[in-house]
Amino acid sequence: MTEKEILLDVPVSPPTEMFIPIPKRFLEKAYKDDDFVVLVGPQHPGSGHMRIILRIRGDVIVEAIPDPGYVHRSMEKLAENRLYIQNIPLLERPAIMDTGNVTLGYVRAIESALDIEVPERAKYIRTIIAELSRIGTHLYDAGILAVFLGHTTGFMWPFALREPIIEALTRMTGTRITASFVIPGGVRRDVPWDVLEFVRKTTFVIERRLKGFERIFIRNPSVISRLKDVGILTKEEAIKFGVVGPFLRASGVEYDVRKVEPYDAYENLSFDIPVSDEGDSYSRFLVRVEEISQSISIIRQAVNELRGMKEGEVISKALLEDLSDISEVRSDIRGYFYKIYGNLILPRGEHTSLTEASRGTLLYSIVSDGESNMPYRLRVVTPGWYYLKGFMESLKGERLADLQAIYGSFGYFPPEADR
Amino acid sequence: MSEVLSEIANILSKEHFMENMVGIPLLQPVIDYLINIPLIGYMVAIVLWKPFFALLIFPGLLTLLVVLLLIIWFERKLTARIQWRKGPLEILRWAGGIIQALGDGLRYFFQEVIVHRDSHKPYFLQFPILIFIPVLLPLLFIPAGSVVAITSPYSLIIVSAIISLIPVFIVAIGWASNSRFAYIGTIREAFMYFAYEIPFIFAVLSMIIVYGTADLTLIVEKQTIPGIVLNPVACLLFFIATVMATSRLPFEIPEADQEIAFGPFVEYSGIMFGLVMTIAYEKMYIMALLLSVLFLGGGNGPALTILGDLAPALWLFLKTIVVMGLLAFLRSIYARYRLDQALKISWTSMLKLSALSLAFGIVVSFAINNLGWLT
Numbered sequence: 001m002t003e004k005e006i007l008l009d010v011p012v013s014p015p016t017e018m019f020i021p022i023p024k025r026f027l028e029k030a031y032k033d034d035d036f037v038v039l040v041g042p043q044h045p046g047s048g049h050m051r052i053i054l055r056i057r058g059d060v061i062v063e064a065i066p067d068p069g070y071v072h073r074s075m076e077k078l079a080e081n082r083l084y085i086q087n088i089p090l091l092e093r094p095a096i097m098d099t100g101n102v103t104l105g106y107v108r109a110i111e112s113a114l115d116i117e118v119p120e121r122a123k124y125i126r127t128i129i130a131e132l133s134r135i136g137t138h139l140y141d142a143g144i145l146a147v148f149l150g151h152t153t154g155f156m157w158p159f160a161l162r163e164p165i166i167e168a169l170t171r172m173t174g175t176r177i178t179a180s181f182v183i184p185g186g187v188r189r190d191v192p193w194d195v196l197e198f199v200r201k202t203t204f205v206i207e208r209r210l211k212g213f214e215r216i217f218i219r220n221p222s223v224i225s226r227l228k229d230v231g232i233l234t235k236e237e238a239i240k241f242g243v244v245g246p247f248l249r250a251s252g253v254e255y256d257v258r259k260v261e262p263y264d265a266y267e268n269l270s271f272d273i274p275v276s277d278e279g280d281s282y283s284r285f286l287v288r289v290e291e292i293s294q295s296i297s298i299i300r301q302a303v304n305e306l307r308g309m310k311e312g313e314v315i316s317k318a319l320l321e322d323l324s325d326i327s328e329v330r331s332d333i334r335g336y337f338y339k340i341y342g343n344l345i346l347p348r349g350e351h352t353s354l355t356e357a358s359r360g361t362l363l364y365s366i367v368s369d370g371e372s373n374m375p376y377r378l379r380v381v382t383p384g385w386y387y388l389k390g391f392m393e394s395l396k397g398e399r400l401a402d403l404q405a406i407y408g409s410f411g412y413f414p415p416e417a418d419r
Numbered sequence: 420m421s422e423v424l425s426e427i428a429n430i431l432s433k434e435h436f437m438e439n440m441v442g443i444p445l446l447q448p449v450i451d452y453l454i455n456i457p458l459i460g461y462m463v464a465i466v467l468w469k470p471f472f473a474l475l476i477f478p479g480l481l482t483l484l485v486v487l488l489l490i491i492w493f494e495r496k497l498t499a500r501i502q503w504r505k506g507p508l509e510i511l512r513w514a515g516g517i518i519q520a521l522g523d524g525l526r527y528f529f530q531e532v533i534v535h536r537d538s539h540k541p542y543f544l545q546f547p548i549l550i551f552i553p554v555l556l557p558l559l560f561i562p563a564g565s566v567v568a569i570t571s572p573y574s575l576i577i578v579s580a581i582i583s584l585i586p587v588f589i590v591a592i593g594w595a596s597n598s599r600f601a602y603i604g605t606i607r608e609a610f611m612y613f614a615y616e617i618p619f620i621f622a623v624l625s626m627i628i629v630y631g632t633a634d635l636t637l638i639v640e641k642q643t644i645p646g647i648v649l650n651p652v653a654c655l656l657f658f659i660a661t662v663m664a665t666s667r668l669p670f671e672i673p674e675a676d677q678e679i680a681f682g683p684f685v686e687y688s689g690i691m692f693g694l695v696m697t698i699a700y701e702k703m704y705i706m707a708l709l710l711s712v713l714f715l716g717g718g719n720g721p722a723l724t725i726l727g728d729l730a731p732a733l734w735l736f737l738k739t740i741v742v743m744g745l746l747a748f749l750r751s752i753y754a755r756y757r758l759d760q761a762l763k764i765s766w767t768s769m770l771k772l773s774a775l776s777l778a779f780g781i782v783v784s785f786a787i788n789n790l791g792w793l794t
Contacts (some may be wrong), residue, residue: 038599059758148677150668150755156502222669222754400603401757404677 021067022053030055036061042070056400059065064395066388072418079378084110085341087291089180094382095416096177097140098358100133103182105355108263109364110184113351122186122314124302127182127265131295136165137358138288145408146217147395149226154217161209168202171195185316190331196384200303203296227282231394234279244383245360247410250287251279257356271299281409281416345373359383361409436464439564441472442727473568477732478561478708486704487697492521494747501751527693535686542595546588547694553584554701561708562636564718564731575633578709579623585702586612591681604682607758608673615663621773622657625650625780626713639717646714649783650692652776654714661710665703667746669753672759703746711738
């Protein structure tokens with residue numbers, strides 16, 4: 001038997017037109033006004049996984065259209081096919097270095113639906129983890145801002161500084177970044193006091209090393225000249241465009257969910273909200289630097305509070321009613337996880353929670369049909385998605401080279417915004 | 420006819436080359452032995468003939484290659500030290516990864532050179548090679564003691580003029596690339612060219628006034644006091660102009676990789692990218708050599724009799740390496756300025772400094788000629 005060559009008469013031709021998601025009106029206007037259309041991204045060293053479509057007159061940005069969605073992972077749809085408890089690691093993925101805050105919002109929505117009271121000790125442990133993640137995220141964003149400005153030392157130092165934080169998280173939770181440590185009704189395990197002492201010492205290390213970072217990057221004249229008076233959002237604009245978090249506070253609005261609707265242990269801890277009136281890129285950066293020192297103070301206070309507390313109760317009693325021996329489980333959930341949470345069913349209705357994540361307000365809204373152990377619909381609105389509009393508006397009237405400075409000053413993180 | 424032929428034979432004879440040979444007492448026995456072997460002796464005589472030695476060994480081709488390999492490694496290693504990292508390590512581990520640049524170069528050789536459809540193909544492929552003409556020509560005029568290829572009363576002016584040609588080639592590279600980012604990078608390069616050229620010329624001019632000559636050999640001889648003491652303003656100006664001309668941070672504006680992805684060179688790949696990437700380093704080497712000759716006394720230094728004519732070359736090499744190290748150090752402490760900020764710096768404060776350095780040069784020149792300094 002010999003092999004015969006078979007020729008299929010299927011005409012194949014390469015595509016002649018490339019699809020670019022630009023409105024026709026945009027191109028016509030650019031052509032009429034003799035402007036220059038520049039596509040930044042989606043595989044650009046300075047834009048992350050997002051395309052920004054710019055209309056440029058000379059060197060000045062006239063119009064900016066965002067084209068997000070390149071790292072969309074359909075978190076909301078995936079969540080509809082998982083148990084409530086399985087959604088915690090899933091929802092952690094959009095912002096993995098912000099593990100504490102991202103999971104906290106979802107867990108708190110479940111807790112408010114089931115009306116579970118969290119033990120006092122667990123509240124403080126959650127606060128410590130949330131604040132450690134906040135410092136880590138702010139350092140990460142500072143590093144990205146630095147590399148956008150071409151300052152490689154300013155990129156490497158914060159990333160090295162994140163290492164003690166990750167080490168502290170490892171000792172507390174057992175993993176470096178995606179901890180999934182916060183669970184409905186408390187936290188997975190109790191944290192022994194020697195680990196808490198390590199966390200407290202870590203804050204001093206960070207504080208000391210931040211001084212060096214301040215000398216080489218924050219007070220560097222070339223950095224200040226790049227960020228000062230660039231990408232200004234006034235107070236009115238910031239409110240109008242729905243900017244959230246540190247970026248809203250940099251425009252002079254004193255709004256922080258931790259103060260307005262305190263959750264966990266924030267009620268009992270004293271801390272300031274750094275606010276700036278300028279609303280430019282530099283103040284957006286400085287507000288977050290100041291937040292790091294506030295977070296350090298919060299962690300120290302929380303560790304001090306935990307010292308005087310009885311060890312061993314980190315999971316709510318209400319969840320453990322079916323178990324015979326609850327004293328062991330209350331300090332460590334290991335081995336009982338699916339027994340307790342496998343059949344978690346939320347009451348019918350919509351349950352919402354607001355959290356102050358590192359980059360701003362984070363909204364979770366769980367719609368439950370009241371009979372299944374999976375959410376009917378889960379709505380996540382991440383801070384990145386909230387402030388994308390403000391980010392695009394602040395680009396207008398700035399120079400093309402400022403795009404990176406403004407991008408970095410917002411700490412825009414496409415995986416978080418795209419979910 | 421026979422006279423002309425005998426004249427040519429005389430010029431090409433071994434004896435003619437041996438009249439003007441680089442004297443190295445340390446290697447003299449070896450040279451004496453080699454020079455008597457028929458063919459090899461002739462080659463040794465040519466290589467050690469001073470103009471050819473300058474072209475081939477120092478400050479010419481061989482040193483340029485060594486410096487290129489070293490400075491890229493040194494820059495990465497220094498930056499890594501400052502940034503709590505290790506830097507290149509795995510290639511030749513016992514020497515700290517010193518041949519990393521060589522490894523990268525070899526890799527470039529085996530990568531495909533992509534010439535995209537919209538480029539102007541002949542120019543796109545020619546210019547990265549043609550640019551070596553203005554990059555290498557200045558090396559002929561840089562004196563290392565008595566080792567120099569061409570001596571001319573106008574050598575400093577010629578060197579400055581040839582250095583000014585390099586941006587023209589980079590603009591041409593950007594034009595031939597025919598892409599948006601290359602276009603923006605090219606315009607930035609052109610703007611930066613105007614930004615540093617005037618301060619650079621003023622710095623050179625004020626040094627010509629100070630020394631009263633544009634012959635680099637004479638300039639080195641006159642520097643019993645180094646030029647940096649005679650006119651520190653011009654030295655500062657020259658240094659900043661060097662930083663701008665070689666697109667080092669904080670003025671790495673034409674090639675800003677986070678903004679416009681290497682600007683004029685965005686479309687290059689393979690060995691062509693390797694070639695265009697080294698242009699900035701080669702320019703840096705020439706500018707550092709010129710800075711050493713003008714302001715740091717060139718080949719002047721403590722006499723090392725054992726090295727003979729190589730001693731000035733060694734001093735000049737060390738000074739150049741120090742200057743280049745300083746330029747590499749800037750990378751880890753500064754962020755990038757915006758184009759308009761760099762232009763503002765250049766056209767205001769640097770222009771003022773230029774006037775100041777010129778005035779300073781005139782005063783110093785007056786003091787040298789009438790009050791008897793430098794005698």
